[in-house]
Structure formats: C-alpha cells, structure tokens
Amino acid sequence: MKRTLLAIAAAAATFASAIGLVTTGGWLISEAALRPPLLTLEVAIVSVRAFGISRGAFRWLERVVSHDSALHATVERRTQLWMALAKAGPRGAWGLRTGDAITRVMQDAELLQDRITRVIVPAAAAIVTASGAVLVQLHLQSLAALCFFAAFLVAGIMVPALAHRIEFTAARRALEERALVNSRLSAFVQHRDEMRVLGVIDANLQQVAVADDRRVAIETRAAVLSGLTQWAALLASGLAIVGGLLVAVPAVLNGSLQGPHLAVVALLPWSASELITALALAASALVRVRSAQARLQGIEQLDAPIPEVERHGSAGLFIRQLRVRWQDSEVVHAIDLDVPRGQRVALVGRSGAGKSSVISAVLGLVEYQGSVIVGGEDDGSARASLITAVPQAPHIFRTTARENLRMAAGPVPDEQLRRALNRVGLAHIDLGRDLGQAPLSGGEAQRLGLARALLLEAPVIVLDEPTEHLDEETAAGIMATIHDEIWGRALLMTTHRLTDLRDFDRIYIIDGGSIMCSGTFVECLMGSEWFRESVEWRLDKARVD
C-alpha cells in the first residue's frame, strides 16, 4: 500500500514535471519576447532545467517501485492459486485442461500486475495532476479551465466508462481463447510423437490456428474499441485547447489575461492531454485485469468436497456401500469390501470393470458416496497419513530421485532412501539423478512409485497393478518385497497377474461395478468361471515357456 502510494506520488510528479516543463518554457519565451532584464527570467530558467531532470527521475522512481510491488504481488497470488488448485482436488482440477490451468496460474495471474502498474498508479496520478492543472488554469483563465475540465470529464472518465462493458466482454472472450490455444498447444507439444505417426500434426495445428485466429479477431476488435477511446481522448484535448484559445485571446485583448500567460493557457491543456490518454489507457488495462481476475476466481471457487476417511471399528480398511459415478452413469454400485489389519486382499476383474474407480475413491481422488473407514488405534485422521499408495501410473516429477522419494514420507535421510531403492531393485539409481533430464523407464517408474509409497509408515497400503511394465523375474521380486513390507498392515491390491494371488487372504472379483464373488484363491477358482479361465490362461502361457 505504502509502495503504491509512493508510486502514485512519483507518477503524479512525473506528469506535473512534464506539464511544468512545457508551460514554463512557453511562459519563458513569451516573457523573453518582451525583452525584460535577464534577471527576471532567472527563476523560470532554473525551473525549466529542474523540470527536465525531475520528469525523468520521477518516472524512473515510479516504474521501479510500481513494478517491484506488482511483481511481488503476482508471486503471492500465484502461490494462493496453487493452493486453491490443491484444495479443489483432482475432481476440480481435472475439470480444467492442463494448458488452461497453467495459463491461469501463469499468464492470467501475470495480467494482475497491470492492476498496479497500468491502472491504479497512472489513473490516480492522472486524476491528482489533472486537478492541479485545473486549479492552475482556474487561476489564470476560468473559462479555459472549464474547457479542460469538461474534456477531462468526458474523454477521460465518461467515454472509457461507457466502453468498459463492451470491452470487458471482448477481453474475457480473448482470454478464454488464449487458454484454449494454450490447451491445444500443450497437448500438441506433449503428444507430438504419436501425432506425427498418425499424420495428424497439421490437423492439430489447424485447431490451434482456428482458436488463435478467433483470438486475433476478438483482440483486434478490442484494440479498435480502445483505439476509439484513445481517439476520443485526443480529440477532446484538441477541443479543450481550441476552446481555451477562443476564450483566452479576447481576454488578452481586454487585458484580463497577461500576455505571456496566453502561452501557458494554451500549452497547459496541450501537455495535459497526456493525462486524459493515460486515463483511457488505464481503463483498457482495467478491463483486461478484471477479466483475468474473473478467470482466477474460477479456480478459487472450484470446490470438490471429497468425504473424509471415517475412523472407527477394528483395525484395517473397510469400504461400505461405495458408489462412484463417472459422467452420467454409476460405475461402482454400492460395494462392501473388508481389508482387516495383517491381511492381503486383492481386487480383480476385467479391464474396465471398476477396479480403478474403487481405488480412486479410497484414495480420495474422485467424489463418491458411502464410507471409506480406517479402523484401529493409529494417530491422525488425514487420509494421507492413514493410506499410502501406488496409483496405476505413478507420476515421476521432473526433479531428483531423492525429492521424488521424499514426496510421500518427507525429509527422510539418504540412507533410508537408498534402502528403499534397493528393496525394489533400483540400487543403480543415484539419489541425485535428475529424473527430468534422465527419465526412468516405465518399469523403473512403477518401482520408484512403490519405493516412495513404502517409505510412508501408514496402516493401509493400496497398490494399483504394482507389477505392470515389469518382466516376470522383476515382478516376482517385487511381489516378494510387497509381502515382506506389509507385515502387520492392511494391503489392498489390484492386478491382472492372478497367479500372484495364491497366498492372498481374500480376493474380490468385480464386474460391471459390483462384487461378483469373493473368497480365497481356491474359493474363487470354484466360484468364478472368469477367474478360473484367466488363471488357466496364465498357467498355460507360463508352461509352454
């Protein structure tokens, strides 16, 4: 606030110096034309020099101060936006396409800088300086002052205010189009390889271009509109100057205005036309700031209430009457599932049967109805401290292996991290390796995800197909590690490698969103044809080898 006030004062001083420079100069040479003794001009001569220097100095001060505070404000705002995204959770965030979300957090947030540098500071300074100019003018020639005041009021305030509504609609649409361009670009950049092979590069570029062209058209219209307000500002200033001359010239003739002051009366509104255009420019900037703010509020108002984990009953994970919807249909129908402490439980079924939806609900990544209960004596009620997990395709962040491992359990010493890597067969990965520069393979990523999850000592472990992307030998090793690690905890796992489940305490078979059968491995072999056939298929394949 203090800095903004300082910036406004500096901006006003800049405007005032510019006006002072021209009007004093005009007065000086008018007075000089009367050939007075040089001494009487001394003050004016010094002032002209001073104004010349102070204009530059004040402008410098204004720009440094206002940009500094605007940039810092943006950093704060962006951080808050991220928090809002985090709070909204994936349901909220998934409603946004990646490019759109990034555009909001980056470019739209940056537009807010203009609020200080291009709206508040110049507008406030222009109003302050214009008031001063009107007062000076009033002192010299009241009718001329009235002319300037009217021009300022009409072109500086009324016209921009009228244009504001139309401009706002255009600016809002322009930002939406920019976000659309960026979403398409971000998909294009990310999936270029497949687009190249499919031969759809041009088609995708065309889509980018269509949105970009629409944006250009809208922005051009907005530019014409703001150009018109600028034009109005300039024309009004011209009228104020002519009007001022029309009333001041007779005043000189009848002696009510001193001759040398005529130049001041004429040049003051001339140099003050800058103030009117500054206001018109600020109005255009305000439109963009407001539309950016509207888009940011879109994020801040995202809300996806995901039920908390319930804490009661005996130790373990218990799912009661769980329902999950996707788009317009229910994909999980009121299922119950028990994973008591110390037991290994699997959830299996055809691809697309609803396994991942159940897992996502347990992890709190989708909205659901029903209860996810974690019983037992463990501390805390936060889902993240009770349930640790490897999702189907764990995201590896573009940072070091160390930071990636610490994502779950926090600042764990390197020794422990190395042990965790060893357990999943990733001993060859250096903790300092930048996984953005030297990416992991699919199988390595899967295992790093497991190492990361196992570092967190939570009573419940959820693993979504932990052995995919792994060769048989490595997969067997990973299953062994999992069995070692979950001692005394509750494990819920999905997999298609059904033969891994022989030792599991219980297997739930899901189909079409409902539990069809549950029991031990043998019980499932008896109870489910699908299970029997799938196991046979795998055994058959393994035997030939």
Added chain:
Amino acid sequence: MRPLDPELIRRSGAVKGAIAATVFTGLVSAAASVVQAAAAAAVISRAFLQHQPVAALTTQLVAFAAAWFVRSTANTVQDVWARRSGLRAVAALRRDLAAAYGRSDAAPEAMFPLLSRGIDALEVYVARYLPQLVLAILVPVGLGAWILRNDPWTAVILVITIPLIPVFMALIGWFTDSAVTKQWSSVSRITEVVTDLFTGLPDLLIFDRAKSQAELIHKLGSDATHATMRVLRISFLSSFALELIATISVAIMALGIGLRLTSGNIDLETGLMILILAPEVYLPLRQVGTQFHAAVEGMEAWKQAQPMLAQQRTAAEYIDAPLKSLKLRDLSFGYGSALTAPVTAKLKRGTVTTITGHSGVGKSTLLRTLAGLMAPIAGEVTVSGHSVHALDERAWFDRVGYVPQHPWLGHGTLRDALTSGREASDAECSAALAAVGLLDLPLEARIDDLSGGFSVGQRRRIALARYRLRKCDILLLDEPTAAVDAESEAAILHVLEEWRAQGAIVVVVAHRQALVQAATQVLHLERAR
C-alpha cells in the same frame, strides 16, 4: 541483442505491414504536427504581441484544429494497426514454430512456455516497440529538417544529441542481453514446474503434498521476479538516461530561444513553434526507451525460437514398393549416451519380434528410434535400402503404427480417437474395437486429456484398434498387453497374429510370457558396460 532482426521482417508479412503502416501514418502525423505547432505559435504570438482578435486568427485556429484532428486520427490508426499486426504476426509465428517443432525430434519440455507466453511476448515487440523504432528514425529526420530551415541554432542541438540515442540503445541491448536470457530461463522454468506439478497433482494429493509445493512455486516465482527486476532496473535506468538526454536537450533549446528572444535574434512565433515541436522530435526516441523493457522478452523468445525455425528437414526420399524388411545396422540409441551395445538385426515381413530385457534397459527408447521419432546415436535403421531418417515424413509414417505405454487418444469422442482424421464407417470402428476385446463401448463416449473414464488397459487397446483401421507395414507396440485381463490379452495376441499373417513387420516390447511366446524372433537387450 539486436533491436531489429531482418529475419523477423522477412518471415512475417504482418511485421512488414506494421512497418509500412507506421511509415505512412508517421509521415502524416509528423506533417500535421508541423502545421499544428506553426498554427498554435501564430495564434499565441499574434494575439499576444500584435493583439489580433479571434476573427483575424480564424485561419490559424481552423488549421490547428484540422491538424490536431489529422494527427489524432493518424496516431490512433497507427496504434490500432500495429496492435493488429502484432497479433497476426504472433499467430503466424506461433503456427510456424509449432509446425517446425512438429517435424522435429526436439525435447518437449521447454516448448510449451516458448510457444505460449514466449511468442505472446513478441506481440508487444511488434505492436509497440517496432513502430517506435521506425518513428525514431523517421520523425527526427523529418522534423529536424523543418527545424533546420527555421532555426539552424536549435537544429545543431538536435544533430548533436539525436545520434547519442541509438548508440546508447545499442549499449543497453548489449548490456541487458545476458540478464534477459536469465529472465527467460527462470520464467520458462516456473512454467515447466507448474505443468509438472499439475500433471502429478493426483500423486501429490495422495500424499497430501500438494499444498507444500506452494513453497516451491513461491520460491521459483521470487527467483523469476528477481531476474525480471534485474532486467527492468537496467532498462528503466537506460530509459531514464534517454529521457534526460531528451528533456535536457529541450530545456537547452528553450533557454537558447529565450536568450535569443531577449536579444531580438529570433521572433516569438518561430521560437514558440520550435519549442512546441522539439519535444515531438524526441518523443519516439523516448518511447523506444520506455517500451524496451516490455519488448525484450519478445526479442528473447524470438532468439530462442530461431534455431528451430531455421531447421530444414531435407529428408525427401520415397519408397513405392511394399517393405521387405526393417534393418538395424550397428544401431546405438539413447538420450545422449548409448544404452546398449550396438544392435544389428533384420526384422522381416510377416514376423513378430519381441524386444525383451530388464526394466530400464532401453526397450521403449529402441522402439522410438525404430519409429524414426528420435535419431540414433550411431548406426542406422533402414527400410528397402533407405535410412528411415532420410524418408519423407508422410511416406514413412503412413506405413507405421506406434503405440507407446501411455497412448494419446485426443480430446473428443471414441470415434474421433479411432479414426483420427481418416474415413471409417461405424461398422469398421466397432469391428476394430471388438477385435481388441472392447465389445460394448459406445462410439460417442467422451475421451478426456487426462483420465476420463477409461482404464489404462482400455486406452491401450483403443490405441491398438486405431491402427487396425489403417493399413500399416510396420507396427511398433510398447507393452500392448500391460494392465489388461486374460481375455483381452488373448484378443490382442489375435490381432498381432492377424497383422503378422497380412505380412506386416510387428515389433513388440514385452514382459508377459504370452507375448514373448507369440514372437517369431526375440531381440534381447543388455545394458551397455
């Protein structure tokens, strides 16, 4: 940093348009400012010294009003035109750059920041900076000549101070160059990180780490702010210096005129006119300084974009005959350093080759290299005697099917994902889906960028079905049966067998036994020592 790159003008019609429009409106505006200054000076001096009434000054007042009108209009037109050119130049350049990236093997990470905000920043450069640069040459010369005719003494000051400004600008450009590059990399970095974090948001939420990343975003934001402020400080300071040169010159002129007036060496009308005109001479020069900081980011983006834009793909060889085999000759591949010992192999028509090897050995990387999506480190991949990299892009890719581990299905309906721009009837689409074991999915089902309702296994099979609708000679599949059930696995194996029987070259990265068994040839990779 060069204030104006001829390459940019050559490339962009819109930039040429902006410059042409600025030259025209700039000349009109300069002429009008002369009339305006002369008329205003005449009114003031005649009313003041000769006590002429308004009636006698009508001509001058009308001339002033007309000149003011012309000038305001010319400036507005210039402004709007330049904005429009800026927008168009940016859209065209974005398209060119994206197309160049689309033909290249360049890494994707830095591209999004460059294509989005980097190219956007060029708009300010084209719309605001470039016109002022043009005016900064035009206006001083035009108005300077007029002033020289009327008051040579003042013109001397102009001649001395004006050349200082371009020299000064060149110095600043040189001085800010590295600071600007740093600024761009810090801004680009934060965009990359936010993208990475957003993509990994589900993982962050599982571990409740999303909020703690705010600290990282804050830190990177502060870094970017410091880098930006460095650039701004330099450019504000230089703008201050330019402004000082300009205003002090005007002040000296005013004093000079004042002193000569007292001694009667010049008349008031001329003096006033010069006084009004002098700041106009310096205005575009001052504007160049003022816009500099806003334009530098665009200039830097242009610098970053240029190498890719300049890239020419010379590959234009064609093959007409059906492919016989895909040969790998002493092939070394990897990102930077070779992952395995050089591989030599011949993959024939009508065979299924599986690539096996330990996790992380480079199976997927080999597949990308075979697809011609990344250049080998050494050796080559050839078909019918042509190096894959020398083939015309379409001539090659039209024969290739490529399904990576996490396939892209686009943003639209299931039908769109399947046809991907080609003609295919609903019956064909459904048949292709059925072949991969996806029986009752509606073709109108929505597919999302991110997750969108389909399981990973389903997405992979949809991607396979897509190539069943095309006729491919070579199929490169990365673990097509990962995350699918036994039934679907059987269906997929059947599709592979179909392809093989049709005479295709099928290459599969495989972990599962079933897939390895389906192979007619196994390519086992070992980590390089």
